[in-house]
Amino acid sequence: MxxxxxxxxxxxxxxxxxxxxxxxxxxxxxxxxRPLTDLIRTRVMRLDRLHADDTPIRVLDPERRAAQGKTRGVKEGRIWVYLRDDRPRGGSDPPAATYFFSPDRRGERPQEHLAGYTTKDSVSPPADGWLRGRVSISTGTAVSPTVCS
Known part of the structure; x- marks a missing residue:
């Protein structure tokens, strides 16, 4: 807010x-x-299957305000969500999500978020397939698109 x-x-x-x-x-x-958010983030990122998505948000940008002579300059930032929910596959852990902010949608952003993440299974990128091929995750990871319903 x-x-x-x-x-x-x-x-x-x-x-x-x-x-x-x-x-x-x-x-x-x-x-x-911070300790609580770090704990949630650690638990979300340790599961073999991870679902990812990003949502555009409006972010105040003082540089644009000055350049355009407006009272409020705005640019598009991103909120990235990484979700784990293994219940459909028989898991007993509760679902959990962690969020990251980025000022843009550059491919290095999810790479930063997923640094150190290793998996034997998959990461489901956003349904638009944007993440596909832009993120390299350690050891045998398949990045497979998932259609959201």
Whole structure:
């Protein structure tokens, strides 16, 4: 959620909280939750089958704002999701997902996310097949497209 929303809501109630304080609070929340997110990420990435997808998001870009003379410059970033769910194959672990942000859709982004990931089975890339052939994963991995329904 953009920080202007909670800041504006609190301001209307008479509590004017500086934007820098809201940013500090977000940073503290991220630091507090880091061990949990690291644990989830580790568990998701250790399964033999991994499903991947990316979603475009709008990201504020100060350079575009200055270049185009707009109040808000926007570019397209990506949220990447890596999901494990082995229940259809008889697994007993609960499903889990981990997310990564990237400012673009360059092929090196999933390579960074999947660095150190090894598997005997497969990675299912986004249904548009974009990831296919752009990611090399250690030891015998097959990147096979999967159609989303």
């Amino acid at each position: 953009p920080l202007d929303r909670p800041g504006g809501a609190r301001s209307r109630m008479g509590a004017d909280i500086p934007r820098s304080t809201l940013i500090d609070w977000c940073g503290q929340a991220v630091a507090t939750l």
